Amino acid sequence: MAKGTFLSDDFLRQLTAVGEVDILVGVPTSNNRKTIEHVVSAIQIGLVKYFSRARTVLINPDAGSRDGTSELLRNASLPDFRTALATPPLRTMHTVTTRYHSSLGPGGALRLILAAADLLRAKACAIVSPDLISITPEWVDALIRPIYHEGYDYLAPIYQRQKFDGLLIKNILSPLISAVYGYRIEEPVGGEFGLSGNLACDLLGQDLWHEDFIRYGAPVWMTATALSGNYRLCQSFLGPKIQSSNQVEVGLADTIQRVVGALFRSLEMHEPQWISRNGSQTVPTFGFQSELDLGPLRVNRKKMCDMFRTGVAELFSILGKILSPATLASIQQVAQSDESCCHFTDELWVKTVYEFAIAYHHSVMNRDHLLQALTPIYRGRISSYLLENHGASFQELKARIESLRVRYENLKPYFITGWRAKA
Amino acid sequence: MENILVNSLTTTLQNLSGMIAHFLPRLIAMIAIIVIGGIIAWILKVIVRRFLWFVKFNQICEATGFTQMLAKAALPSPTELLSRLVFWVVWVSFLLFGFNALEIAPLQEEISRFFLFLPQIFVAIVILFVGVLAANFFGRATLLTAVNTNWPSPRLLSSIVRFLIITLAVTMALERIGLGRGVVEIAFSIAFGAVMLGLALAFGLGGRDVARKLLERHFLENEEKEDDQDGGISHL
Numbered sequence: 308m309a310k311g312t313f314l315s316d317d318f319l320r321q322l323t324a325v326g327e328v329d330i331l332v333g334v335p336t337s338n339n340r341k342t343i344e345h346v347v348s349a350i351q352i353g354l355v356k357y358f359s360r361a362r363t364v365l366i367n368p369d370a371g372s373r374d375g376t377s378e379l380l381r382n383a384s385l386p387d388f389r390t391a392l393a394t395p396p397l398r399t400m401h402t403v404t405t406r407y408h409s410s411l412g413p414g415g416a417l418r419l420i421l422a423a424a425d426l427l428r429a430k431a432c433a434i435v436s437p438d439l440i441s442i443t444p445e446w447v448d449a450l451i452r453p454i455y456h457e458g459y460d461y462l463a464p465i466y467q468r469q470k471f472d473g474l475l476i477k478n479i480l481s482p483l484i485s486a487v488y489g490y491r492i493e494e495p496v497g498g499e500f501g502l503s504g505n506l507a508c509d510l511l512g513q514d515l516w517h518e519d520f521i522r523y524g525a526p527v528w529m530t531a532t533a534l535s536g537n538y539r540l541c542q543s544f545l546g547p548k549i550q551s552s553n554q555v556e557v558g559l560a561d562t563i564q565r566v567v568g569a570l571f572r573s574l575e576m577h578e579p580q581w582i583s584r585n586g587s588q589t590v591p592t593f594g595f596q597s598e599l600d601l602g603p604l605r606v607n608r609k610k611m612c613d614m615f616r617t618g619v620a621e622l623f624s625i626l627g628k629i630l631s632p633a634t635l636a637s638i639q640q641v642a643q644s645d646e647s648c649c650h651f652t653d654e655l656w657v658k659t660v661y662e663f664a665i666a667y668h669h670s671v672m673n674r675d676h677l678l679q680a681l682t683p684i685y686r687g688r689i690s691s692y693l694l695e696n697h698g699a700s701f702q703e704l705k706a707r708i709e710s711l712r713v714r715y716e717n718l719k720p721y722f723i724t725g726w727r728a729k730a
Numbered sequence: 731m732e733n734i735l736v737n738s739l740t741t742t743l744q745n746l747s748g749m750i751a752h753f754l755p756r757l758i759a760m761i762a763i764i765v766i767g768g769i770i771a772w773i774l775k776v777i778v779r780r781f782l783w784f785v786k787f788n789q790i791c792e793a794t795g796f797t798q799m800l801a802k803a804a805l806p807s808p809t810e811l812l813s814r815l816v817f818w819v820v821w822v823s824f825l826l827f828g829f830n831a832l833e834i835a836p837l838q839e840e841i842s843r844f845f846l847f848l849p850q851i852f853v854a855i856v857i858l859f860v861g862v863l864a865a866n867f868f869g870r871a872t873l874l875t876a877v878n879t880n881w882p883s884p885r886l887l888s889s890i891v892r893f894l895i896i897t898l899a900v901t902m903a904l905e906r907i908g909l910g911r912g913v914v915e916i917a918f919s920i921a922f923g924a925v926m927l928g929l930a931l932a933f934g935l936g937g938r939d940v941a942r943k944l945l946e947r948h949f950l951e952n953e954e955k956e957d958d959q960d961g962g963i964s965h966l
Contacts, residue, residue: 475965496966560878562965606963610880618877621884625870670789673867679874689963 314422318405322426325401329361330354330451331429335416337370337409339437340379342551346439347383351400353447358455364401366423368416370409376437377404412522417529424507431455432507436498441549449543450501453593459541461533462501463492463590466548467597470704471606471696474689477708479567479660480527486715487574487722488534489584493542495530496566498550502529506538515576524569531573535580544594563685564678571667571678582723587716611690612649616642618683625680629666634658641687651691653714659684661718665725753832760828767824775817782809796863815855823848847907854903861899865892890925897921 332350336343347365354363369377381404403423407415417434424432433450435442453459466473476494485491502510510529515521521528533540557565574581619626619642626635637655644650663681667674696704782788791797791808800808826841869892876884901918 469964472964473966474963558878559965560874566966614877614880617880617884621873621877625874671792673870676870676874679878682878 313418315405318403318419318423319426321403321405322423325364325403325427327362328364328401328427329430330358330363330455331366331420331424331427331432332363332447332451333366333368333417333420333423333432333434334380334437335368335370335413335420335434336372336376336380336437338372338374339376339551340372340374342438342440343376343379344383346435346437346442347380349439349442349444350435350447351383353444354400356444357448358451359397361455362398364403364423364427364429366420367402367404368407368419369404370411370416371406377406380404410522412525414516414521414523414525417525418511418516418521421507421511424504425511429504429507431501431503433501434499436550438551439498439548440551441547443546446499446545449545449594450499453541453543453591454501454503457541458503458539459501459591460503460506460538461530461540463494463530463540463542464497464499464548465493465542465544465592465594465596466497467544467546468548470699470701471693474692475562475566475685478656478685478688478692478711480570482657482708482712482715483570483660483664484531484534485587485712486719487581487584488531488577489581489587490534490540491587491589491712492530492534492540495570496526498526498548499545500526500530501543502533503538506533509536518572520565520569520572523565524572527566527569528573528576531570531577535573535577540590542590542592544592544596559685560679560682563682564675567663567681568667568674568678571664571674574664575668578726582726585719587712606693608690608693611686611693615649615683615687615690618686622680622683625672625676626684628671629677629680630659630662634662638684638687641691649687649691649694651688653711654718656688657711657714657718658721659688660715661722662725664722665728668726669728756832759831763824763828763831767821767827771817771821771824774820775813778816779809779813782812787812796866850907854906857903857906858899861896861902865895865899868892868895890929894922894925 332354334343334346334350339346350365354361365380367377367380369380381402383402405419407419411418420432420434423429431451431454433447433454435446435450450462450464453462473494476496480495481491481493484495510532513532515528619638623635623639626638630638634655638659641649641651641655663677666672667677671677696707699707787809788797788807791800797808800806800811806814826844830838830841869888872891873884873888875881876887881887897918901915905915
């Protein structure tokens with residue numbers, strides 16, 4: 308098996324010492340000293356509290372942290388938080404740490420976790436971000452129970468979000484995935500998710516770990532793969548997601564390039580599975596979903612709008628190769644309109660996203676350049692979205708997001724026609 | 731007198747016929763080489779065209795912007811251009827082989843000199859080709875990055891990058907074929923220096939405000955976080 312070639316001897320030795328497990332929790336780290344103790348404590352309490360009879364292991368691939376993250380994680384032990392538990396743990400909780408090269412990105416860490424799940428024959432796995440402040444032991448239950456006890460293969464998270472949080476997910480990822488793959492997943496790129504041992508093995512066996520997009524786009528690809536196959540899917544409500552602000556911020560253009568690029572690449576790989584699917588279906592959702600306004604958000608909408616206008620003017624020739632003349636003309640019209648009237652309709656936005664996916668598929672230009680060209684248009688859309696939904700309640704916003712999803716679904720034939728055009 | 735004339739005419743005719751007898755096979759060989767070379771060149775052209783079509787060379791060039799550049803210069807598609815190039819290179823080579831078969835000493839010397847020079851021309855063409863591709867790629871990358879990071883004058887920056895790379899490629903290509911070695915080097919240094927000086931002056935004198943804004947944005951980034959282009963929005 309190919310996995311033997313990328314696992315270090317030390318890692319294999321540690322896994323062999325663990326033996327078989329029921330539950331595996333993966334926490335990939337990279338200089339997360341500030342939050343790692345809290346995250347590991349929450350995971351360990353969660354495992355003991357909710358899965359006290361299960362054999363468990365915590366796998367930590369570390370990208371060469373220099374702040375002692377791995378040491379902190381290794382030294383975190385149960386007696387430190389015994390007061391939080393009603394009963395003492397019944398089984399030894401194993402912790403395995405290993406290093407991977409940071410150039411492999413989060414995809415490299417996920418591959419190690421999947422390999423460990425395969426070797427340890429884990430029944431249920433959960434991936435947890437190392438920089439969470441809001442994680443509680445209940446997250447472990449929410450992420451693992453549906454897979455371990457209910458037999459689901461893939462679990463996507465649902466977070467309690469601020470009204471204008473996760474706009475890339477709401478405007479592209481979630482509705483596009485729902486329309487194309489036929490399953491309504493709210494958070495297809497959450498940092499936390501669960502998967503069964505079977506799905507972990509299947510993902511590990513895929514022959515694309517060498518591809519560049521996997522480095523940063525692995526979570527999107529994993530979600531898309533789960534949606535494209537015959538796997539049982541579900542969602543679970545986790546609560547508010549608050550992360551440490553200590554992390555290196557990735558620019559919008561890079562985020563789009565990584566995440567949207569991974570989705571477009573996944574669409575290519577899964578074409579035989581989604582091309583004949585019609586409509587979309589909901590997936591079971593676990594947990595109690597609540598809504599809470601987490602405070603106002605200060606956004607410089609004018610600047611976003613200006614950047615959209617500049618982008619459309621400067622990148623006109625590039626956009627001309629990606630978009631149809633009608634779509635480009637409409638975008639130009641939006642860009643030339645008065646700021647207060649800047650209105651990017653759902654239909655125009657959906658067509659734009661579909662045409663970008665089509666252009667990506669047909670490789671009309673360097674794919675990284677193509678994805679970068681989407682950034683200014685996305686800013687225009689967000690600017691319009693913020694303006695239109697400024698005073699909207701949660702329910703109204705939900706209805707608008709739903710209407711956008713329906714628009715994506717209605718325009719799927721348009722997408723398929725373009726997708727097949729040059730094939 | 732009559733005998734002398736007859737003898738001289740006979741000698742001349744004999745010499746001429748000897749020369750013709752000596753030259754004619756070479757001439758025939760030359761024509762044969764040229765004709766066969768033409769056929770081989772044509773076959774190679776067809777093979778190359780089919781191969782490039784099979785590997786979708788036109789689409790690859792389209793993605794890099796090379797096709798558009800050729801179209802602007804009223805040149806055929808990259809596949810057609812490359813297959814024609816193969817045809818002409820092969821046929822001209824056979825043509826020169828053919829002339830070589832005539833065994834005319836001065837001509838042979840020139841031909842051998844040309845053949846020695848041929849690889850340099852090839853390398854120069856490859857350098858130019860790669861240079862144009864690199865210029866378009868990095869020019870576009872600069873334009874996109876400048877637009878996405880809100881830098882002033884993105885198109886100007888992109889044009890400068892493109893110009894510098896093409897200038898560098900042309901300089902390298904000319905140097906490869908040995909054309910004005912020193913002159914090219916000096917010209918490039920002067921051009922590059924002039925561009926840099928121009929930029930420095932433009933930025934220092936004409937663009938003081940822009941420079942101030944850029945520096946402010948760079949150093950006060952953390953203080954004005956909420957006022958940057960995306961505010962406090964989390965896209966994921």
